[in-house]
Amino acid sequence: MKMKRPSISEVIKTEIVCPNDANPMGILQGGKLVQWMDIAAAVCAQNHSEHIAVTASIDNVSFKRPAKIGDVIIIKANITRAFNTSMEIFTEAFVKSLNSDTPQLINEAYFTFVVPELKENFSLPQVDPETKLEVERYEKALENKLKKTLK
Numbered sequence: 001m002k003m004k005r006p007s008i009s010e011v012i013k014t015e016i017v018c019p020n021d022a023n024p025m026g027i028l029q030g031g032k033l034v035q036w037m038d039i040a041a042a043v044c045a046q047n048h049s050e051h052i053a054v055t056a057s058i059d060n061v062s063f064k065r066p067a068k069i070g071d072v073i074i075i076k077a078n079i080t081r082a083f084n085t086s087m088e089i090f091t092e093a094f095v096k097s098l099n100s101d102t103p104q105l106i107n108e109a110y111f112t113f114v115v116p117e118l119k120e121n122f123s124l125p126q127v128d129p130e131t132k133l134e135v136e137r138y139e140k141a142l143e144n145k146l147k148k149t150l151k
């Protein structure tokens with residue numbers, strides 16, 4: 001079975017918050033941020049699977065702090081685990097303003113992507129976690145999948 005390290009499929013995407021992305025208060029719309037995160041996660045899933053993947057679910061989306069017009073948004077997407085035709089992608093978003101050197105976490109979420117075209121006798125490359133964090137996320141991904149299956 002083919003094994004791939006999470007670092008191979010990692011995606012880092014940056015955006016600048018423009019007026020069109022903001023609500024009347026001048027802060028980034030939540031739906032816009034989730035859209036950017038979805039694209040980063042989709043590219044990560046496609047890097048890993050080498051197939052077109054569709055979003056099946058988005059879990060634990062939580063908005064921790066606002067971003068304002070002119071801020072830079074940095075989105076990081078990492079595969080945690082692949083199953084048969086589905087993959088979990090952990091996605092984090094950070095904000096960096098012009099007067100700060102340190103990006104601050106503003107959002108994180110778990111995306112599940114599925115490759116619908118895969119047939120019964122074919123499964124995705126499996127994830128080969130390397131770092132302690134990757135191993136922790138790999139183990140938690142199974143718990144997350146079982147919880148969703150039992151719902």
Ligand SMILES: CC(C)(COP(=O)(O)OP(=O)(O)OC[C@H]1O[C@@H](n2cnc3c(N)ncnc32)[C@H](O)[C@@H]1OP(=O)(O)O)[C@@H](O)C(=O)NCCC(=O)NCCS
Binds near residue numbers: 057114116
């Ligand atoms: C996601 C989708 C392909 C699943 O199809 P399905 O026939 O219900 O899938 P199955 O029951 O055969 O399950 C296939 C895999 O998807 C997983 N899955 C299905 N629905 C899921 C959900 N809501 N959340 C997480 N995983 C899901 C299953 O656990 C299974 O994983 P595995 O093969 O790794 O064990 C289908 O529901 C779909 O096309 N949804 C619309 C997707 C879309 O339009 N996304 C937005 C645009 S990209």
